[in-house]
Amino acid sequence: MPVPLFDTQSPLRPLRAEILAAIERVVDGGHFVLGPEVDAFERELAGWLGAPHVAGVANGTEAITIALRALGVGPGDEVVVPSFTFYASAEAIPPTGATPVFCDVDPETLCVTADTVKAALGPRTKAVVAVHLFGNVAPVEEIEALGVPVVEDAAQAAGALAADGRRAGALGTVATFSFYPSKNLGALGDGGAVVARDAELDDRVRTLRFHGSRDKVTYEEVGYNSRLDEVQAAALRVLLPHVDAWCDHRRKVAGWYAEEGLAGPAAAPGTTPAWHLHVVRHERPDAVANALAEAGVQARGYYRTPVHAQRAMLPFPPRVPLRATDEAARTHLALPMSASLTREQVSEVARAYGLAA
Ligand SMILES: Cc1ncc(COP(=O)(O)O)c(C=O)c1O
Incomplete structure (x- = not known):
């Protein structure tokens, strides 16, 4: 029998009826983007992570760009990022106006370390994108101890725990997830989230994901159309547990x-x-x-x-x-x-x- 590289279907099979019922709820509710399912999923993911704030966005790549922008990263700044990662970890940096500065990984864990990050730090470093590669856990606290905020790229690490029992995605100043279907927590299409340590950062993320607007009539800064849709959120609520x-x-x-x-x-x-x-x-x-x-x-x-x-x-x-x-x-x-x-x-x-x- 062939052995596939990954299998997104088998884990969903026992949940088929529940997923279809969730989709039906969305269809019947008539709310399709940023509605009650997204609100509930954001709360449930925050509870599961043990993190104060979660905002759903369109995918894991834009999640990183928005997280960096929310931290105030912009033109003239530098962001340290590993080169051994999925391309999107670094691709998300230039749209902020900042420059990616590549750092090495540990040869054994394949994640960044405080030492590999330190070697790439400079006077213009504004943030570090620490990737929890392959679901392994990067040492976020040690990196933040260097005095620079960390965006945890937790796209591959839903379900991973740090040594103190806290979840990957709840360790840094801000963290990002991808819900691309093959991920540990995968949706039925694209999706992502930004986890923020404080309310101010969360507010910036929420503004940026909706065109840089709080009230949908005034536009404070150039943002993004980067929203999680209700069908994805409803399915993710079934899968998260x-x-x-x-x-x-x-x-x-x-x-x-x-x-x-x-x-x-x-x-x-x-x-x-x-x-x-x-x-x-x-x-x-x-x-x-x-x-x-x-x-x-x-x-x-x-x-x-x-x-x-x-x-x-x-x-x-x-x-x-x-x-x-x-x-x-x-x-x-x-x-x-x-x-x-x-x-x-x-x-x-x-x-x-x-x-x-
Ligand atoms: C480490 C890493 N960062 C970022 C992303 C980007 O996520 P998305 O495909 O949802 O944009 C992915 C996955 O695709 C990833 O594996």
Whole structure:
């Protein structure tokens, strides 16, 4: 049987009737953008995160841009961001007018650290985008101790816990989520959220997501049309209570891979990651992926070209060496991971990997 890289459908199957009932509620209610479902989801996500404020937005990329703007980031400022991440973490910076400054990641956790961020700090640094990559937890407090606010990019980390038990997405000054369908908490389309530590920041986010307006008649600053719709919010309300169980399963899967000699990145000490992808390293990852494909196992290098080397980012050349980034980009390979993967499937992947490698 083929083993897919991820499986967005199986976890939804038992919830089908509930999801359809939620959509029906929206259709019957006649409210389609920023209505009662979004209000309720924002409250429920805030409660789950243990964070004071959540605002729904259109996607995880705009969530980062809006979070940075809410922090006051603008032209002339610099924002430190890892290069080993999904492109959007950095793409979200230039629309604020600021310059992305690329930093390295830890070779074991594949997340930024206070040291890798510190090496890229300068007098114009206004914020850091700390990515909880692959569901691992970046050391947000240590980075904020450098004296610069952190935007946690928690797009891949719903369900992850820091060493003190607080949730990823509730650790920094502001955090962002993506609800792209393949995420740990995925909607039925695009969606995102901005989590704010204080009411003033939350108010800025809410204004920016609606064209820079509080009252829909006066426009204080140039903002965005970046709103979460009611169908997505209604579906997300059904899914949110299941995220922890799904992430428990993801951790179990990562443990099974480790038993098979295919361990993923190291968890930062004491943390409980919510493995979004299961990434191993190999000197010839694409050859392995091709051989796995022949055996019916999907595998993929997600960030083979690191962000700083993408054509669109060439105007922002790195100022510090990115050795761990270059190594991880060259060698990483994502193996199947989902909330429904079985022990047998992991054995099958490991068997095929053993033959391929
Ligand atoms: C780390 C990271 N940041 C940002 C994003 C952007 O999210 P979206 O696709 O919802 O814009 C994603 C996912 O796509 C991501 O994985």
